Amino acid sequence: MRLGIWAPLPHTIAPEPDIERALADLTTPGQGEPLDRSYAFVVDVVRQAEAMGFDITLVAERLVAADLEAWVVSSALAVQTSKIQIMTAAHPGIVNPQVVAKMGASLDRLSGGRFCINIVPGRRSHEFELYGNGGSPCEGEARYRRMDEFIHVMKGLWGREPFTFEGEFYRARDAGMLTTPMRLPAPPVYAATGAQQGMEIVARECDLWFATYEPGIGAYEQNLQRIAGDIADMKSRAARYGRNLGFGVSTHVCCESTDAAAMDYVRELEKVPQHNVAIKSLGVGLAGSPRTIADRIRRYEDMGIGLLMLQFHPMKNGLKRFADQVLPLAGR
Numbered sequence: 207m208r209l210g211i212w213a214p215l216p217h218t219i220a221p222e223p224d225i226e227r228a229l230a231d232l233t234t235p236g237q238g239e240p241l242d243r244s245y246a247f248v249v250d251v252v253r254q255a256e257a258m259g260f261d262i263t264l265v266a267e268r269l270v271a272a273d274l275e276a277w278v279v280s281s282a283l284a285v286q287t288s289k290i291q292i293m294t295a296a297h298p299g300i301v302n303p304q305v306v307a308k309m310g311a312s313l314d315r316l317s318g319g320r321f322c323i324n325i326v327p328g329r330r331s332h333e334f335e336l337y338g339n340g341g342s343p344c345e346g347e348a349r350y351r352r353m354d355e356f357i358h359v360m361k362g363l364w365g366r367e368p369f370t371f372e373g374e375f376y377r378a379r380d381a382g383m384l385t386t387p388m389r390l391p392a393p394p395v396y397a398a399t400g401a402q403q404g405m406e407i408v409a410r411e412c413d414l415w416f417a418t419y420e421p422g423i424g425a426y427e428q429n430l431q432r433i434a435g436d437i438a439d440m441k442s443r444a445a446r447y448g449r450n451l452g453f454g455v456s457t458h459v460c461c462e463s464t465d466a467a468a469m470d471y472v473r474e475l476e477k478v479p480q481h482n483v484a485i486k487s488l489g490v491g492l493a494g495s496p497r498t499i500a501d502r503i504r505r506y507e508d509m510g511i512g513l514l515m516l517q518f519h520p521m522k523n524g525l526k527r528f529a530d531q532v533l534p535l536a537g538r
Contacts, residue, residue, distance in 0.1 A: 426491030
């Protein structure tokens with residue numbers, strides 16, 4: 207089982223004092239010298255996770271939020287770390303696949319072959335309106351046709367042979383890119399989608415699929431069945447293309463001394479609307495005592511999940527408790 211951690215940008219994790227101070231800096235011109243507080247926090251957490259043996263960090267893109275831009279943060283992390291892989295998010299329709307291919311190849315070389323990408327179809331209309339220059343997140347099948355073309359062009363430019371593509375959304379004529387990625391055969395492509403069209407694209411084109419599930423700790427047993435069924439389905443889809451697909455799940459971890467104490471903590475989280483990001487991702491069920499969490503991790507591993515992408519609250523203390531108390535029980 208590989209371990210991943212969300213790079214703790216302000217709007218990607220549950221709020222805590224360090225993050226609230228970082229937000230105050232980010233939204234106040236001229237404040238935050240000599241080093242941006244949110245950047246220092248991200249670097250501190252990711253380097254701590256790297257030292258604990260975490261394999262990968264996800265740098266999410268929240269363009270309309272008071273967060274540092276994901277590709278800029280990823281580049282900074284590339285020179286602040288040495289082992290952990292850096293998964294950067296990209297939104298088809300906001301940024302073109304040709305530019306992403308060049309940025310990805312560059313970041314792969316800056317990091318010594320540690321870059322991978324998370325493709326996010328996107329659905330925030332106000333984000334597309336501003337940062338996509340009046341674009342649209344698209345509706346229904348069109349969103350996934352664009353995602354499919356985006357991956358096709360990006361991967362085509364990472365290949366060695368020039369290619370021509372005339373699509374509905376993107377075009378490339380006799381296209382090739384002189385700057386090649388360091389990683390062979392190409393940087394891995396990750397994606398999360400619960401739509402049938404999206405799942406088919408992931409099975410055909412991507413290296414890992416993040417399972418989807420219902421929010422809230424009360425949905426744990428239901429989600430176990432759903433994820434097991436979806437993994438079987440996605441394995442079958444990938445096999446039709448002669449491919450093997452990896453599986454991951456993104457979740458918040460709430461570790462307390464006992465299961466009862468963890469549930470009390472969850473109920474406290476539920477009282478604060480700003481903690482929705484944590485509450486929703488507790489549907490995976492990693493809330494309880496160290497033993498309970500370790501047992502559930504093994505259950506997911508037996509099911510076929512090969513990557514856990516984790517969040518904690520508070521981020522630093524939660525990460526340390528997880529590493530000290532859960533990982534030894536989980537055989538790490």
